[in-house]
Amino acid sequence: IKMKLLLYLFYDGEFVSVEHEAFLYAACSDVEEEFYIGYDEEEYGHVDFKQKRAVETLPDFVGQKNITFPRFYEIGSDAIVGCKRDLPIFIEIFKSLPLEIDLDAPQTSIYPKDDVELGVQNTLICHATGFYPPSVNISWTKNNVIVTEGISLSQYRPRTDDTFNIFSTLKFTPAEGDIYSCTVNHKALQGQPQTKIWGEHIGLVLQTGLRLIAIGASGLVLGIIITATGLIYFKKKSIGMWR
Known part of the structure; x- marks a missing residue:
């Protein structure tokens, strides 16, 4: 369910209209149940059906949160009951x-979620x-x-264009020579899944990065030596001029 919100703001002596979109999303399958609400593609809260509770997901920086979700878990549970009831019809x-x-x-x-360091645990995101x-x-290989x-x-x-996003993550420890892949399959791909590969050049990238750091450090040291030499020469020359 989506609802368009048209806000009128008084700015610089005139009214300006701003459009936003609030949504309520319920989905189910034989093994999955999802129910959440949001605003402009940002989730406000969802129901954790395994823990049987509502989860507020507004970030901490929002500060005072005046938004409440009365009977949110009960509403979500009722929505999933209806979804399960109608599921065979929608499948057909x-x-x-x-x-x-x-x-x-x-x-x-x-x-990767974080900067890559060999031997340091990280997370791959698909x-x-x-x-x-x-x-x-979505499936993974190593x-x-x-x-x-x-x-x-x-x-x-x-998303606002009525399509969807999803993330899959894999905890891993980078090692030179390891290659990871994630494969995404969807009906629109018509039997040709998309596979993305990570790790083919990780050793080369890290070595190149270390070389660049070494070159940069060498250049810095050389620059300091040249500067120091110039200062010594200038000082000696200045002393000679005033003798």
């Missing part, structure tokens, strides 16, 4: 949709965005072997 409708109608393929990228409908499969541990998957996040 979706099966009958032609591939070329209302299907958007994901765009996939893979990148980001799929711009896809519709919200049903994708050196061509399927990985099943240390993986997490975010909830689907709606």
Whole structure:
């Protein structure tokens, strides 16, 4: 459910209109349940059905939070009951949709969360965005072997263009020679999954970075030596002039 909000602000002697979008999102499958609300693609809160509680996700820097979610867990639970009830109907409708109608393929990228250091634990992020409908499969490999541990998957996040985002993360410890991949499969890809690879040049990148640091440090030392030599020469010359 989406709702457009048109705000009128008085600025510089005239009224200015600003459009925002609030949304309520409920989704389910045989094994998944999601319910959350948000504003302009930012989540305000969601329901954790495993813990049976509502979770507020507004960031701390918001300060005083005047937004409350009365009976949020109960509302989410009721929405999922309705979703599960209607799920067989929607599955049959979706099966009958032609591939070329209302299907958007994901765009996939893979990148580390933090700066990479060999031997230091990090997190790889696989980001799929711009896809519709919200049903994708994401898998990971390390050196061509399927990985099943240390993986997490975010909830689907709606965008203002009615497509979706999702993130999958993999905890890993970088080592030279290791190659990781994430593969995203979606109905719009028509049996040709997208695979993104990370780690092919990690050793080269780190070595190049170290060389650049070494060259920079050498240049700095050389610059200091030249400057010091110039100062000594200038000082000697100045003393000679005043004798």
